[in-house]
Amino acid sequence: MIVEIGHFALALALGVAVVQSVVPLWGVARHDRALAGVGSSAAIACFLLVALSFAALVVSYVRSDFSVENVAANSHSTQPLIYKLTSVWGNHEGSMLLWVLILTLFGALVALSRRSLPVRLRAGTLAAQGMVTVAFLAFTLLTSNPFRRVFPAPADGQDLNPILQDLGLAIHPPLLYVGYVGFSITYAFAVAALIDGRIDAVWARAVRPWTLLAWVFLTLGIAMGSYWAYYELGWGGWWFWDPVENASLMPWLAGTALIHSTVVMEKRDALKVWTILLAILTFSLSLLGTFIVRSGVLTSVHSFATDPARGLFILMILVFFVGGSLALFAWRAPLLRQGGLFAPVSREGALVVNNVFIATACATVFIGTLYPLVLEMVTGAKISVGPPFFNATFIPVLVPLLLVLPLGQSMAWKRGDLLGAAQRNAAAFGLALLVALATIAMTWGGPVLAPLGIGLGIFLVLGALFDLGERIVTRASGWSAVLSRAKGLPRSAWGTALAHAGVGLSVIGIAATAWSTEGIGVLKPGERLTSGRYTVVLESIQPRKGPNFTAEVARFQIFSGSRELAPVEAGKRIYTARAMPTTEAGIRTDGLSQAYIALGEPQGDGAIAVRLYDKPLILLIWIGAIVMSLGGALSLTDRRFRLAAPRRSATAQPVAVQPAE
Amino acid sequence: MSAAEPVEPARHVVTKRRFTRKQRRLVLIGAAGGVLCLAAGLVLFALRDTIVFFYGPTEIAEKGVTPGTRMRLGGLVEQGSVVRGPGQRIVFSITDSRTVMKVTYDGLLPDLFREGQGVVTEGVFQGGDQFRADSILAKHDETYMPREVADTLKKQGHWQPGDAGASAPQAKPAPQATQ
Numbered sequence A: 001m002i003v004e005i006g007h008f009a010l011a012l013a014l015g016v017a018v019v020q021s022v023v024p025l026w027g028v029a030r031h032d033r034a035l036a037g038v039g040s041s042a043a044i045a046c047f048l049l050v051a052l053s054f055a056a057l058v059v060s061y062v063r064s065d066f067s068v069e070n071v072a073a074n075s076h077s078t079q080p081l082i083y084k085l086t087s088v089w090g091n092h093e094g095s096m097l098l099w100v101l102i103l104t105l106f107g108a109l110v111a112l113s114r115r116s117l118p119v120r121l122r123a124g125t126l127a128a129q130g131m132v133t134v135a136f137l138a139f140t141l142l143t144s145n146p147f148r149r150v151f152p153a154p155a156d157g158q159d160l161n162p163i164l165q166d167l168g169l170a171i172h173p174p175l176l177y178v179g180y181v182g183f184s185i186t187y188a189f190a191v192a193a194l195i196d197g198r199i200d201a202v203w204a205r206a207v208r209p210w211t212l213l214a215w216v217f218l219t220l221g222i223a224m225g226s227y228w229a230y231y232e233l234g235w236g237g238w239w240f241w242d243p244v245e246n247a248s249l250m251p252w253l254a255g256t257a258l259i260h261s262t263v264v265m266e267k268r269d270a271l272k273v274w275t276i277l278l279a280i281l282t283f284s285l286s287l288l289g290t291f292i293v294r295s296g297v298l299t300s301v302h303s304f305a306t307d308p309a310r311g312l313f314i315l316m317i318l319v320f321f322v323g324g325s326l327a328l329f330a331w332r333a334p335l336l337r338q339g340g341l342f343a344p345v346s347r348e349g350a351l352v353v354n355n356v357f358i359a360t361a362c363a364t365v366f367i368g369t370l371y372p373l374v375l376e377m378v379t380g381a382k383i384s385v386g387p388p389f390f391n392a393t394f395i396p397v398l399v400p401l402l403l404v405l406p407l408g409q410s411m412a413w414k415r416g417d418l419l420g421a422a423q424r425n426a427a428a429f430g431l432a433l434l435v436a437l438a439t440i441a442m443t444w445g446g447p448v449l450a451p452l453g454i455g456l457g458i459f460l461v462l463g464a465l466f467d468l469g470e471r472i473v474t475r476a477s478g479w480s481a482v483l484s485r486a487k488g489l490p491r492s493a494w495g496t497a498l499a500h501a502g503v504g505l506s507v508i509g510i511a512a513t514a515w516s517t518e519g520i521g522v523l524k525p526g527e528r529l530t531s532g533r534y535t536v537v538l539e540s541i542q543p544r545k546g547p548n549f550t551a552e553v554a555r556f557q558i559f560s561g562s563r564e565l566a567p568v569e570a571g572k573r574i575y576t577a578r579a580m581p582t583t584e585a586g587i588r589t590d591g592l593s594q595a596y597i598a599l600g601e602p603q604g605d606g607a608i609a610v611r612l613y614d615k616p617l618i619l620l621i622w623i624g625a626i627v628m629s630l631g632g633a634l635s636l637t638d639r640r641f642r643l644a645a646p647r648r649s650a651t652a653q654p655v656a657v658q659p660a661e
Numbered sequence B: 001m002s003a004a005e006p007v008e009p010a011r012h013v014v015t016k017r018r019f020t021r022k023q024r025r026l027v028l029i030g031a032a033g034g035v036l037c038l039a040a041g042l043v044l045f046a047l048r049d050t051i052v053f054f055y056g057p058t059e060i061a062e063k064g065v066t067p068g069t070r071m072r073l074g075g076l077v078e079q080g081s082v083v084r085g086p087g088q089r090i091v092f093s094i095t096d097s098r099t100v101m102k103v104t105y106d107g108l109l110p111d112l113f114r115e116g117q118g119v120v121t122e123g124v125f126q127g128g129d130q131f132r133a134d135s136i137l138a139k140h141d142e143t144y145m146p147r148e149v150a151d152t153l154k155k156q157g158h159w160q161p162g163d164a165g166a167s168a169p170q171a172k173p174a175p176q177a178t179q
Helices: A002-029 A038-062 A069-074 A081-087 A092-112 A119-143 A167-196 A201-232 A243-268 A272-295 A308-335 A347-379 A387-409 A418-424 A426-442 A449-472 A479-488 A491-515 A619-636 B008-016 B021-050 B057-063 B147-155
Strands: A382-384 A517-523 A528-531 A534-545 A549-560 A563-575 A580-584 A586-590 A593-602 A608-615 B052-055 B070-077 B089-095 B100-106 B118-127 B130-136
Touching: A002 A038, A002 A092, A002 A119, A038 A069, A038 A081, A038 A092, A038 A119, A069 A092, A081 A167, A092 A119, A092 A167, A119 A167, A119 A201, A119 A308, A167 A201, A167 A243, A167 A272, A167 A308, A201 A243, A201 A272, A201 A619, A243 A272, A243 A347, A272 A308, A272 A347, A347 A382, A347 A387, A347 B021, A387 A418, A387 A449, A387 A491, A387 B021, A418 A426, A418 A449, A426 A449, A449 A479, A449 A491, A491 A619, A517 A528, A528 A608, A534 A563, A534 A593, A534 A608, A549 A586, A549 A593, A549 A608, A563 A586, A563 A593, B052 B057, B057 B070, B057 B100, B057 B147, B070 B100, B070 B147, B100 B118, B118 B147
Parallel strands: B052 B070, B100 B130
Antiparallel strands: A382 B052, A517 A608, A528 A534, A534 A549, A549 A563, A563 A580, A586 A593, A593 A608, B070 B089, B070 B118, B089 B100, B118 B130
């Protein structure tokens, strides 16, 4: 019964979404405030209906109702409750429902937000969001219905893919989807602005919190997914330049450019047309990602169950929304009032540099990801574009940007001073150079570029900290003055510094992977294996039984030099329902570094193949990402987003004191 | 030094301060164009040098791949062909039911490597029927057949849709998710 209610609620939501996408626009056209306001209630109703539907699916999973095909295919009665819950989105149909749930959640949030939006903007935004919702609800209902019954009901389910039976699945997809799908709202705002034919600082201030919110979650989602792949897949890698990973990286890059360009639009009323285009492109890349992941057109290590019919449907959605919005853009953008002028050497000029480089980097990822597809269609040749391609294109484009980032960060709005910015960053640059040189000296004969990467990371971290210090600490003032200045500094300034420092931390972590080492050996109990700084001694191999798997668990003593760390266990599991093996890596965290043990095949004579990695400073990669999102979250709490009416606060920009122009 | 490009013309402006809207826009477009050209150059250069072609065992002979070429090789792991040792060495055969390639690999195999299953390896073609693999791609799903492998098998006329496990001994019904 509850299953049918869920199905019905989903169908009803489709109807409401149609109302949400049509009526507000009609109201705007007829200058009827009441009709234009229908979007808000429709968006909220739509969210409640989809939430009801999602809850129905969750209940079916918790109750292990195997008469539902989706539950039977992806769950098992012996699964622990947490994995029964996460199974809901551990498959195509359920994850589509989560997708739509988040889509409607954002619509409802816009409807409920107390920020006073112009009526026409709110109506247009909700209508555009409604159209996206209609498309994806139709997709879910027509091709991926999670509520389909199966008769007769099987006695037990087929179990969730063991790789997915992990806490990572509980955290990674929801975070990622909030990010991915969250960009739909900036897309909707852009479409609404184009329909309305008016964009200004109010628009930018309305859009920026949503962009930041989506970006924060996408950052966390990607980082979490990367860490999950790192510990779960047992290869010790954290990023593979795989199409599915690139699918999430592209919207992230475009979103990063977008949060920077909206600042320019908000503060300086410039870059309007570009920002609109970027908002459209960001969500288009999210849609492209959805297409890549779910159609199976590109071979990926992250294989989803795929179906050509679904791929075609998503392709049609993609063409409609990308093509439609770009056509609207081409038609309406020339009518938009041009933004103000600005000097190239200024904060806004630096942000343009940021946008140019990030957009270019995003384009290289785009080409690398889709080139195999195009080449196969044209010539029939099958190729793979792997890490060497991205190392040769993406990194050279991004590194110059990171090098000039601290300069841009310390520049003033309107009219910057390149020499002054260079002087302000001289100390940070000098220290970073010193660290890089020291690293080169200490690791003589090792990787050449890695020490420079470390130096770059340090430069970013110090640049961010020194810039904050510059703003807070004034000459000949006591602690109280510093404190009050720190208090007066807008949260967005703290957020910017934090996010940029986070980038630096990640860069250090990534550079340090050049020193990671791998050792492989066949060990019997009592034997040892060394890799890098770590030595492990195999203590014992024992069988163990879990709720829905059997495992062989190897216990290791682990030493860093002569210092003994806490022992670590690594295992191999066989999940009974699917007779599928998985590797459970044994990871010992040692400061910011990790020793990583993965088991291979048993060799028959009581010995087992063991792979040991020394991963220096690897945690910094994800810590950096978390710091970045904290920075974004801090910016989100900035007072100018909390105030109901857009108002220029005196403290927001100390440099905005009118210079003559 | 590409980093300097968008910044360089800037200094100019501060000293002169007499740029028209059009000129400023030109500077901007020029700088952006410069970065894009640089990136396009990098991309073209990288596409020539870093891409790896995928072949099935039969295609290697047909296309006359020269020994020493880096490539991906895919097909089915031949039943009974896996020989382990000495040490970490593993030797096995990849077949598309017409041609067989002998693959040598040092290292740990992914969890889902099984005889009779599809596999994709990356490495260097040694000539004849010898292939030296340095990585074997792992897949998340036991019923998953790499698309290239499926195409290769189709070409050789040994593929039935839904035959994902091919001749795998424990062939069980594919999960509904693939239907």
